[in-house]
Amino acid sequence: MKAWQHPSFVVGAALSLIFAIVAMLSLVWTPYPITEIDIGRRFLGPSEAHWLGTDHLGRDMVSLIMRGTLTSFFVAAIAVLIGAGIGVPLGLVAAGFRGRAEWAVLRVSDFIFAFPALIVAILITTLFGPGAVNAIIAIGIFNIPVFARVTRGGALAIRPMAFVSAARLAGLDNWQIALRHLLPNIAGLVIVQATIQLSLGILAEAGLSYVGLGTQPPDTSLGLMLRDAQALFILHPFLSLVPGIAIVILVIALNLAGDGMRDLLDPRLRSQDTRNGVA
Amino acid sequence: MRSIATLLVSATLLLTGVTAVFAQADDITIAVALEPPALDPTAGAAEAIDIVTYQNIFEGLTRIDRDGSVQPGLASDWTISDDGLSYVFSLREDVVFHDGSTFDADDVAFTFERILADDSTNAQKSLYEVIEAVEVEDPQTVRFTLAQPSGRFLFDIGRGDAVIVASESAENNATLPIGTGPYAFVQWDRGSRVILERFDSYWGDRPPLARATIQFIGDTATLINALLAGEVDGTNNMAAEALEVFANNPEFQVLVGTTEGEVVLATNNRIEPFSDLKVRQAMAHAIDRDALIEGVTYGYSAPIGSHFAPHHPFYVDLTQTYPYDLERARTLLAEAGYEDGFSATLKLPPVGYARQSGQILASQFAEIGITLELINVEWAQWLEDVLTNHDYDLSIVAHVEPFDIGIYADPDYYFGYDNADFRELIETLNTTTDDAERRTLAEEAQRILAEDAVNGYLFELAQTGVWRAGLEGMWQDSPIEGLVLRDLRWSE
Numbered sequence: 021m022k023a024w025q026h027p028s029f030v031v032g033a034a035l036s037l038i039f040a041i042v043a044m045l046s047l048v049w050t051p052y053p054i055t056e057i058d059i060g061r062r063f064l065g066p067s068e069a070h071w072l073g074t075d076h077l078g079r080d081m082v083s084l085i086m087r088g089t090l091t092s093f094f095v096a097a098i099a100v101l102i103g104a105g106i107g108v109p110l111g112l113v114a115a116g117f118r119g120r121a122e123w124a125v126l127r128v129s130d131f132i133f134a135f136p137a138l139i140v141a142i143l144i145t146t147l148f149g150p151g152a153v154n155a156i157i158a159i160g161i162f163n164i165p166v167f168a169r170v171t172r173g174g175a176l177a178i179r180p181m182a183f184v185s186a187a188r189l190a191g192l193d194n195w196q197i198a199l200r201h202l203l204p205n206i207a208g209l210v211i212v213q214a215t216i217q218l219s220l221g222i223l224a225e226a227g228l229s230y231v232g233l234g235t236q237p238p239d240t241s242l243g244l245m246l247r248d249a250q251a252l253f254i255l256h257p258f259l260s261l262v263p264g265i266a267i268v269i270l271v272i273a274l275n276l277a278g279d280g281m282r283d284l285l286d287p288r289l290r291s292q293d294t295r296n297g298v299a
Numbered sequence: 300m301r302s303i304a305t306l307l308v309s310a311t312l313l314l315t316g317v318t319a320v321f322a323q324a325d326d327i328t329i330a331v332a333l334e335p336p337a338l339d340p341t342a343g344a345a346e347a348i349d350i351v352t353y354q355n356i357f358e359g360l361t362r363i364d365r366d367g368s369v370q371p372g373l374a375s376d377w378t379i380s381d382d383g384l385s386y387v388f389s390l391r392e393d394v395v396f397h398d399g400s401t402f403d404a405d406d407v408a409f410t411f412e413r414i415l416a417d418d419s420t421n422a423q424k425s426l427y428e429v430i431e432a433v434e435v436e437d438p439q440t441v442r443f444t445l446a447q448p449s450g451r452f453l454f455d456i457g458r459g460d461a462v463i464v465a466s467e468s469a470e471n472n473a474t475l476p477i478g479t480g481p482y483a484f485v486q487w488d489r490g491s492r493v494i495l496e497r498f499d500s501y502w503g504d505r506p507p508l509a510r511a512t513i514q515f516i517g518d519t520a521t522l523i524n525a526l527l528a529g530e531v532d533g534t535n536n537m538a539a540e541a542l543e544v545f546a547n548n549p550e551f552q553v554l555v556g557t558t559e560g561e562v563v564l565a566t567n568n569r570i571e572p573f574s575d576l577k578v579r580q581a582m583a584h585a586i587d588r589d590a591l592i593e594g595v596t597y598g599y600s601a602p603i604g605s606h607f608a609p610h611h612p613f614y615v616d617l618t619q620t621y622p623y624d625l626e627r628a629r630t631l632l633a634e635a636g637y638e639d640g641f642s643a644t645l646k647l648p649p650v651g652y653a654r655q656s657g658q659i660l661a662s663q664f665a666e667i668g669i670t671l672e673l674i675n676v677e678w679a680q681w682l683e684d685v686l687t688n689h690d691y692d693l694s695i696v697a698h699v700e701p702f703d704i705g706i707y708a709d710p711d712y713y714f715g716y717d718n719a720d721f722r723e724l725i726e727t728l729n730t731t732t733d734d735a736e737r738r739t740l741a742e743e744a745q746r747i748l749a750e751d752a753v754n755g756y757l758f759e760l761a762q763t764g765v766w767r768a769g770l771e772g773m774w775q776d777s778p779i780e781g782l783v784l785r786d787l788r789w790s791e
Contacts (some may be wrong), residue, residue, distance in 0.1 A: 059590045239656055251538060254520070255544060
């Protein structure tokens, strides 16, 4: 199947790309600086000057959404990198060596899975103080076992194949087999999982910021915007709707892209459920 | 099925509502934001304790009235010696505690001995250290001897910290408060509410309402819904952004009054660059109070130019000492050697007014090149870092004690303000009893603080009560921490 023939992948990938571009753009340009507070122009509705209106401090909502998306992407992406960076090697070790190493990796994964992710995230941020960095660590830790399991599962499926046995007969040791033959063949799987974890990470960051443990002002994130808008919901529901809808679209887009990618990369995996992550 | 249940519930509500109107309700449910850690106002600093207990469960020798004046409480009258060192109080007769024991001069002596004891846990012990002796002359008369004259002694003994407790029950007051007030404690459902009931043997006027429930609702959205749904009858302090919901609703009345809370940009005068007067003046010139007040309190607060409450009779308006003037601010910064501005941290405790003011001030200071890094801290960390260890550049907090200008006379206080002239002035003020002289001194003290720009003086927190229409007797202002129930009643 060609990528453009998969409509949900096309829609998901396109939307994700748009969000990503807008987020990156906020690094160099936003319609208004997000720290620019002007009480005189607060609670404005959508207009030509402010496409999505202004918030309770008179900040431009478009600018806030742009920067908020960037924060959410950034937190989720680093958390995915942490998860994949540690989880994938662990999974390869488990699949490559079996035995005690595998047992240890699986039990540690079980152990981490046994805790509700948000609760541990709250624990970490309570101990070390709220902030985006601690949110990244909290979410990242929960990505580790997800990637470890996916990697191990994929690698085990490839391990009995003839080319792997051939490599072993040729004298390669476990490390070399893992790196040269197992890893390249499960890369697609890991990328799909990364996309899904990215969307879950964005949700988790929004959740943490909403309860006040994630991103702190004057920086902003989609979850923090929701938190600011909550007390004003009765008077100014629009302020909650904008970041809320942004989160919904972003998460759906990433999920569609992830599912589509899975279909495209390996149709046999369709039946497997890869959604077993954070929050 | 669900709709039938809802219907039944609404029908029941409607019925009770109707009955309540006809029978003239004699109970009330009031929402407050914070739950007290305990219920003994003489053993804790939390304002939430006074909200529940002050003048409801407990009373002092004097009581502070809704306008901040001192009225007779358990003492019906008193005489003061000419040198201002000796106070003789005549106590009311027929006063009993809620457990049935009688009140007399021994309880007064016990209360003050407990406050001044070495192991005292009283939050305001220092206020009462001026007392040299408390002597029981007869069961209805007690004499206080002071070490030096005190202009505020009658006010201080009317605070929640000096309410009269009985030796038999004082130990348990934290969980089972026994006082002499018009309302007796019934139960405390932790995390939810405290229930009080009218005390039938109360010595004074019988309060109109038979039962009062104080409900703890911290979340603004929940509170709005509870009010709109009729689950609570009012709150003493509603978040300013939500007042609009009730302002034009005929079912509610919004009462905007004053409190004793001066919100200041606390400045660490010990360290560079804040030890330089020019820097502090520049900062004062850079604060746009009107925008700040509009942004944080939706215009519901009064600006202040010194550490003094605007509704106090001794108040002088000093808000124009350093008017909002960015040019002047930049010039002063340059004169102080900071042409390009500087960076500083701003530690913000977890209260809405502080966090919001922080964001707005950061944006205002950015105009003159001062970059503020906002650091959000919890109360425990704020108390340790800022108040105790003085490890901060700037902070924002409300000082809620009445008439607390004297805190600037302590060079070890967290502001680090060391001015011998000011200390002497406060010393004189504390020992002066003549009202006209006190006014002159208090005005002078306000001026010194304003001109020295010790802190950034921002605004006086407003009390913004929302109450159901038909309720009368609420305190509009809050001259002292408390939520006094004695005058509350439903109109005919």
